[in-house]
Amino acid sequence: MSGTDIPDEWLVRFIRGTVAATFSVTAEGYVVDVPEWTRLTGQTAEQARGAGWMSALHESDAERAKAAWQTAVMHGTNYNTDYRVRCADGIYRWFNARAVPILSTDGEILRWVGAILSIPGSFRFGQQEPIADTFDDISPAALRAARAMLGWSAEKLAEEADISRSTIRRLESDDSNISARRTNIARILHALSNHGLILLGHNGVVMGVTEDYSSPHIRG
Known part of the structure; x- marks a missing residue:
């Protein structure tokens, strides 16, 4: 058929x-x-x-x-x-x-x-606080994807999150076994969500991102 x-x-x-x-x-x-x-x-x-x-x-x-x-x-x-x-x-x-x-x-x-x-x-259900507050980590692939969606360099994300560029690079490396400080992760997640990205994941870890097309921060 x-x-x-x-x-x-x-x-x-x-x-x-x-x-x-x-x-x-x-x-x-x-x-x-x-x-x-x-x-x-x-x-x-x-x-x-x-x-x-x-x-x-x-x-x-x-x-x-x-x-x-x-x-x-x-x-x-x-x-x-x-x-x-x-x-x-x-x-x-x-x-x-x-x-x-x-x-x-x-x-x-x-x-x-x-x-x-x-x-x-x-x-994604019943959240009363910003989505970023429900996560405490982000996967390397999700972080790389987020930067690509926003068109940000590692330096730009470091500036927006007020952390070092080396921290961004370490978090984006699939080979890194060093955990970032929780405060640094929180700063990154808030920078991403404040610039129009919706964070998706489970068990406290952001595994993906999608664009909120109604946000003025998203390139169109």
């Missing part, structure tokens, strides 16, 4: 089985009815209408998510950001939200369609 032979109902089943919620909203970006969101958050349809859905976001993420959504709607660009949602059970969980504009033949936005995906891993 080729990709074009896949029945539409199979695609719908796949989407509903892999995302937390889907949505279709007006060209202006305002919610009319999103039943999956109401089931996810416990909000009523009336509470979610317009921009009311944002009241279910964590207070530390709401303004950033709002700015990212407004920017996408204003410029007709794809939307992609992470935020914490207060779920129906009262627990905040991390989700990735993304959406694309549906255009007419004249290039006018008809509506927006999108999906909200759960971000797996208990380290």
